[in-house]
Amino acid sequence: MRDTPRPEGTPGDIRPGPPQLRPGRALAHTTGASGSGSPHRSDSRPPQTPRGARPPDPDGRLGTTPPVPGRPTSLLLLLGLPALLFALITWQVVTDGPLVGLDETASRALVRPGPLSELLADLGNVQVAVPVLAVALAYVIWRHRRIGTDQWWLPGVSAALLMALVPVLVIPLKVLTDRPGTPAVPPATGYYPSGHTATAAIAYGAATLLLLPLLRSAGARRVLLVLCAGLNLGVGFGLTRRGYHWPLDVLASWCLGTILLTALWLFLSRSSRRTSAGTPSRRTGPS
Structure with a gap:
């Protein structure tokens, strides 16, 4: 058998470098195929390298995969800041610190008794605020039971227990501070913190938290939030304007109310997620 002669090369024909493309190679692997701009891929997908597909963080560093969850800033503001401010005010009241002198000066400038301040202060009475919360609780419980929500009683009972917790927290503080x-007002003690302000904050705030998920319109939700804020600001203004409380009494109760309402919101949100995740599917097999 006759061997086919092979072309003989010379040492000068061997050149270092990448292999040259031959006419028979697939065009999909040529530079610029499918608009990728990469000589090694036939599509526009990112390269499969550990860091190639990671988007950078806002500060320019590569992100982690998956993202590491962190505590939301809003939660820190709604719990940490009010708690810190409440502790600071209480310390100043107990030790008769510099804030107390500023508080008394501000009160002398604000106190101007009148019918409007009397009316606004009355909105913090138990006889006014608690019935408003009771009506909201009854409506929320009825709505949840009507649509067949699991644990339909939980939001209403939680808000009612929170309202009952207000005197449990406020009365001992009044006794301890003895302000x-x-x-x-007639000479007496036990004005810190303001019970009327705390009652209004929890009653109107809890009612708002329970009603918000039931409102479909964003405009209606905004109106409800503005109404809640307006009622609480009105109560605080009326109490200080009428002279029933020092401004720090009202501010401390707002801080306490913010902490309690945030705790209620977190509890209801977690319970809602747990209920949604634990609801079994009604389809147990192919139809």
């Missing part, structure tokens, strides 16, 4: 009232 006297303003010159506009």
Whole structure:
């Protein structure tokens, strides 16, 4: 048998470098195929390298995969800041610190008794605020039971227990601080923190938290939030304007109310997620 002669090369024909493309190679692997701009891929997918597909962080560093969850800033503001401010105010009231002197000066400038301030202060009475919360609780419980929500009773009972917790927290603080009232009220002690402000904050705030998920319109939700904020600001203004409380009494109760309402919101959100995740599917097999 006759061997086919092979072309003989010379040492000068051997050149270092990447192999040259031959006419028979697939065009999909040529530079610029499918608009990728990469000589090694036939599509526009990112390269399969450990860091190639990671988007950078806002500060320019590569992100982690998956993202590491962190505590939301809003939660820190709604719990940490009010708690810190409440502790600071209480410390100043107990030790008769510099904030107390500023508080008394501000009160003397604010106190101007009148019918409007009396009316606004009355919105923090138990006889006014608690019935408003009771009506909201009844409506929320009825709505949840009507649509067949699991644990339909939980939101209403939680808000009612939170309302009952207000005197449990406020009355011992009044006894411990033993702060006297303003010159506009009869001589007495136990004005810190403001019970009327705390009652209004929890009653109107809890009612708002329970009603918000039931409102489909964003405009209606905004109106409800503005109404809640307006009622609480009105109560605080009325109490200080009438001279029933020092401004720090009202501010401390707002801080306490913010902490309690945030705790209620977190509890209801977690319960809602747990209920949704634990609801079994009604389809047990192919139809």
